[in-house]
Amino acid sequence: MLFSVEEEGTLEGLKEQDLADLGLLERQDLQEWTIEQPRILGEDLLVITSEYANFEDTRDRLDILALDQTGKLVVVELKRDRADRTTDLQAIKYASYCATLTAEDVQKDYREFWSSRDETELTPESVGQTFVDFIGESDSLTTSSDGWAEFELDQKPRIVLAAGSFGTEITAPVMWLIEEYGMDITCRRIEAYEHQGRVLLNSQQVIPVAEAEEYMTKRREKQEKQQQRSRRPAAINVLLERGVLRPGERVKYDPERVPADANRTWDEDDDFWWATVTGDTGQSDNVQWEHDGEVYSFTGLTKEVLHELVGRDRDEALNGYKYWCHPKFDDRTLSHLRSSEATGTERSGELEGDQA
CATH class of the missing domain: 3.40.1350.10 (Trna Endonuclease; Chain: A, domain 1)
Structure with missing residues (x-):
């Protein structure tokens, strides 16, 4: 009641x-x-x-x-x-x-439905990107030559x-x-x-x-x-297993991903733009935002950051790994590091064998 x-x-x-x-x-x-x-x-x-x-x-x-x-x-x-x-x-x-x-079938159905409903002609490329962005941990997805997202x-x-x-x-x-x-x-x-x-x-x-x-x-x-014979593991698991991410180290929000109309300017000394890796592999306990001390998934944190900056709806889908950079890997995004199969041996500023 x-x-x-x-x-x-x-x-x-x-x-x-x-x-x-x-x-x-x-x-x-x-x-x-x-x-x-x-x-x-x-x-x-x-x-x-x-x-x-x-x-x-x-x-x-x-x-x-x-x-x-x-x-x-x-x-x-x-x-x-x-x-x-x-x-x-x-x-x-x-x-x-x-x-x-098939995946292509549902994307074509999506295109037909929403093009008619919104009275605008969606392209296969825009539909494919919508599906890539929506599916969780989607940094491994690619698009076909026709623009459709490729997944099973x-x-x-x-x-x-x-x-x-x-x-x-x-x-x-x-x-x-x-x-x-x-x-x-x-x-x-x-x-x-x-x-x-x-x-x-x-x-x-x-x-x-x-x-x-x-x-x-x-x-x-x-x-x-x-x-199922196989399933692509979650990005956080892979990045930790490869030594790309380590518990306690910091990652920063990609300055190029700051919206033009944001109410805050990117500043390396501002803890708003930094987060600390927890080392946990659950769906919502991967990273601690230094701004508020709360623990999020990378996607959840990114939604929160964008909501603070421009009021973006927290329910809108995105892939959070595309928004965070690793200072030890030439500021490459976590999404890029995941898809490029980078390992901890590639991190800069460390002696070989250094695990700190």
Whole structure:
């Protein structure tokens, strides 16, 4: 339940309502909100297309097709209020159709959808760069001669079901598919409230439940590792293993990446532009910003820096390794050092064998 703090300091409980009772529609409202703000589904997603119907021998239309930052397709089914009995089967059917798509297919679908929606002709080069920038740890990606980003799509798309509520006719089979077959299915409940003439939405994950999500995630990761022959390791792991990065050493924000309209000037003596490598290899504990002492991933830190400089939206995708330079490697970016296969033996200002 949501509460509103009134001017006199009292709490007012807000009553949840159906979107239908508020006069809101599934396609014109809920679907449009999700396209414009995919974070309503609880994560960063790149929307590829909506009302997707490019399936052979069927007139079925998928609500939304998206890509997550690992480069995995996400099939999204939306229901304005209670999910009906066939919502899960419908999504599974769409996922099976999408399993045959290639990286170039989805980029062409993205180009067609967004060119039409924004009334501007996107080029293959601009679309390819959008995908390169969006996919996490993307410094290894290249583009084809036609401009498309080159990467491999997983053959098992994820499924996200979003609805006003879910009955056991949905939750029971979804839990069974997750636990017994390792399917990646998420159910999110969209709650609606009306307050002072405004509609408020709350998106809450109901399956997997928070207590079981870590276990299920680890189980899926194990299955994926067994099924996939190889996967390019994260940039932070590679840079630490090669000795390019070492715990406790400093890296600096690339002066050439400072926006022209930034509210701060690059200054080597300003700790705003410096960060210290932690040596950890998790997704969000790689580097400590000397400006605030907080620990981030390189991508998270870069988003924070740009938000401070020009108010850039923290939800916009980017590859943080392109924005930080290593003073011991002629100020080359971490992205360049990763892709060039540099090692610690190339660092300047050290005697051979010096590990300090």
